[in-house]
Amino acid sequence: MCGIFSYYGKKHNAPEIVVEGLKCLEYRGYDSWGIAYKSNDKIFIHKKVGKISDYTINKDHFRSSEISIGEVEDPNEIKISIGHSRWATHGGVTKSNAHPHFTEDKDIVLVHNGIFENYLEVKAFLQKKGHNFHSDTDTEVIAHLIAEHCKTHSFEDSIKLACKEIEGRYAFVAIKKDSKQLISARKGSPLIIGVGKNEDEYYVASDIPAFLPYTNKVIYLDDNQMSIIEDGKIRFYDLEKGKDIEKRIIEIDLDIEHAEKGEFPHFMIKEIMEQKDTLHRACNANSELIEQVANEIKKAFGTYIVGCGTAGKVCMVGEYLFSAIAKKHINFSFGSEFSCHKHFLTDKSLMICVSQSGETADTLEAIEIAKEKGVKIVSIVNVESSTMARISDIVIPIKAGLEKAVASTKATTSQLAILTLLAYACNGGIHEGKQLLIDTAGQINDMLNPRYEGYIMELAKRIKDVESMYIIGRGSNYPIALEAAIKLQEVSYIHAEGFAGGELKHGPIALISENTPVIALVANDECKKEILSNAMEVKSRGGYIIGVSPDNHEVFDYWIKVPDTGDASPIVNIIPIQILSYQLAVLRKNDPDQPRNLAKSVTVK
Ligand code: M6R
Numbered sequence: 001m002c003g004i005f006s007y008y009g010k011k012h013n014a015p016e017i018v019v020e021g022l023k024c025l026e027y028r029g030y031d032s033w034g035i036a037y038k039s040n041d042k043i044f045i046h047k048k049v050g051k052i053s054d055y056t057i058n059k060d061h062f063r064s065s066e067i068s069i070g071e072v073e074d075p076n077e078i079k080i081s082i083g084h085s086r087w088a089t090h091g092g093v094t095k096s097n098a099h100p101h102f103t104e105d106k107d108i109v110l111v112h113n114g115i116f117e118n119y120l121e122v123k124a125f126l127q128k129k130g131h132n133f134h135s136d137t138d139t140e141v142i143a144h145l146i147a148e149h150c151k152t153h154s155f156e157d158s159i160k161l162a163c164k165e166i167e168g169r170y171a172f173v174a175i176k177k178d179s180k181q182l183i184s185a186r187k188g189s190p191l192i193i194g195v196g197k198n199e200d201e202y203y204v205a206s207d208i209p210a211f212l213p214y215t216n217k218v219i220y221l222d223d224n225q226m227s228i229i230e231d232g233k234i235r236f237y238d239l240e241k242g243k244d245i246e247k248r249i250i251e252i253d254l255d256i257e258h259a260e261k262g263e264f265p266h267f268m269i270k271e272i273m274e275q276k277d278t279l280h281r282a283c284n285a286n287s288e289l290i291e292q293v294a295n296e297i298k299k300a301f302g303t304y305i306v307g308c309g310t311a312g313k314v315c316m317v318g319e320y321l322f323s324a325i326a327k328k329h330i331n332f333s334f335g336s337e338f339s340c341h342k343h344f345l346t347d348k349s350l351m352i353c354v355s356q357s358g359e360t361a362d363t364l365e366a367i368e369i370a371k372e373k374g375v376k377i378v379s380i381v382n383v384e385s386s387t388m389a390r391i392s393d394i395v396i397p398i399k400a401g402l403e404k405a406v407a408s409t410k411a412t413t414s415q416l417a418i419l420t421l422l423a424y425a426c427n428g429g430i431h432e433g434k435q436l437l438i439d440t441a442g443q444i445n446d447m448l449n450p451r452y453e454g455y456i457m458e459l460a461k462r463i464k465d466v467e468s469m470y471i472i473g474r475g476s477n478y479p480i481a482l483e484a485a486i487k488l489q490e491v492s493y494i495h496a497e498g499f500a501g502g503e504l505k506h507g508p509i510a511l512i513s514e515n516t517p518v519i520a521l522v523a524n525d526e527c528k529k530e531i532l533s534n535a536m537e538v539k540s541r542g543g544y545i546i547g548v549s550p551d552n553h554e555v556f557d558y559w560i561k562v563p564d565t566g567d568a569s570p571i572v573n574i575i576p577i578q579i580l581s582y583q584l585a586v587l588r589k590n591d592p593d594q595p596r597n598l599a600k601s602v603t604v605k
Pocket of ligand 1: 308309310311312354355356357358359360363406407408409486490599600601602
């Protein structure tokens with residue numbers, strides 16, 4: 001969570017560059033933002049509560065505010081600006097908790113992403129030394145810790161010492177009033193350096209697209225590494241080994257994906273509609289790569305499939321698909337729960353990680369645990385330049401394209417498609433799998449039309465004011481019921497819960513009263529009869545049954561038709577729920593692209 005963007009170079013509009021860079025990173029957090037700008041040994045700071053996306057930099061505004069960008073006269077002078085878009089972890093959403101954070105005399109200023117786990121201990125120690133704090137954040141403690149070391153050490157050495165004392169994950173960029181250095185350090189949270197065309201110009205950001213308008217030359221900072229930019233040059237230091245290191249500049253072949261909403265009012269609905277194409281791209285995944293991973297699964301002594309949130313639900317579907325199609329048992333775990341499986345790992349185990357962003361801290365930590373045991377790592381990711389992709393042994397890109405809305409939609413169905421292909425490939429049927437997915441993509445193309453949306457809108461209008469709703473499924477559609485609940489919760493803020501159809505009678509059925517909406521996911525598979533009886537049990541207690549199914553069944557009060565796609569039913573069943581969630585969000589006047597309390601990429605544990 002949290003986006004970092006910093007600039008070092010000669011461009012006179014450094015704060016503007018940082019504000020624009022932060023706008024690209026807003027998906028990482030959008031409750032408040034701030035920038036700091038260094039000019040003539042003075043540091044100016046500007047912070048605001050709210051989203052940065054609507055903000056246009058205005059020189060006059062900055063002159064009368066805490067930042068003056070009119071002060072720099074010498075066009076050759078180096079300009080340094082650091083910025084941050086926040087997703088609150090420590091302390092509420094207030095201006096004083098927004099970054100950058102600084103010491104009392106604004107001597108040291110920094111932006112930070114991650115969690116400083118032992119900050120309270122360190123804060124108490126610093127308070128005894130006379131440091132005063134003005135925010136509730138862990139970040140402010142880092143600034144003071146560095147300042148404390150600066151009493152006896154250089155700025156650079158003070159950061160090295162501070163990094164040894166910080167427990168947890170971090171990425172930060174720091175500046176000091178009387179220093180010409182811009183120093184960054186990383187452990188667990190992403191930080192990438194963009195090397196400007198003039199080579200004496202640098203960008204430091206949480207994600208590449210933020211600086212892609214300026215350069216495609218990047219240096220990936222790895223964990224426990226620090227970069228020092230000074231006098232137009234960059235150096236690197238390994239914090240673990242305690243020595244200087246060399247790092248390579250990589251030219252990346254990444255187009256700036258200018259995700260624009262086009263004719264759509266929101267990214268979420270645009271991305272839902274893009275599934276007409278994205279599924280085709282997933283079906284065209286490199287067959288040799290799929291076969292290679294299938295062989296790894298076949299020879300592994302235990303395969304674990306790991307993800308979080310929606311990606312976690314996709315992994316759960318994978319468990320069912322491998323069982324039904326490949327007759328193979330694989331073990332699912334959420335990233336945050338994976339450490340409990342570590343006792344079963346050997347160097348013959350295989351781990352498959354599923355992630356849109358490739359930056360989810362819980363999944364990355366699961367990879368760390370697995371790597372310690374010598375486990376081979378396969379990742380199925382959308383962001384190919386992500387940390388996960390870089391630390392994996394094999395990467396299957398899902399090619400869904402930039403997904404901007406916080407609620408995952410097109411990445412989800414592409415991940416499901418790749419897992420379906422893998423399950424078929426494990427059974428020697430990759431061509432059959434591809435054909436199934438190509439047919440499914442074609443049927444989704446026909447399904448996604450304005451009439452279909454209009455039909456679901458009728459339902460959305462009917463249920464928009466309910467307090468709770470439930471979703472039931474069986475087999476591979478049980479995890480889809482869980483995923484449907486996440487979609488509804490995220491953007492509509494309606495209390496929604498997913499259940500395995502057979503579990504209702506063991507307790508949750510007590511929640512059903514007159515007209516409680518219950519969505520039943522009814523595929524034409526071996527679970528059909530049972531899930532229909534579960535729907536009937538709900539109806540008998542007054543529930544309003546919304547059936548998502550290829551066929552209309554008597555028990556349904558409202559039928560949403562989906563194509564009959566056999567093993568690909570999880571892919572088609574989630575799409576109408578994505579549309580319904582979006583429509584409920586709009587009807588309830590929520591922002592479906594940036595829902596409250598969330599961030600697109602969850603880089604804290
Ligand atoms: O980037 P990842 O796929 O690893 O993200 C995992 C979850 O944080 C993510 O799926 C989250 O649940 C989405 N907001 C769901 O729409």
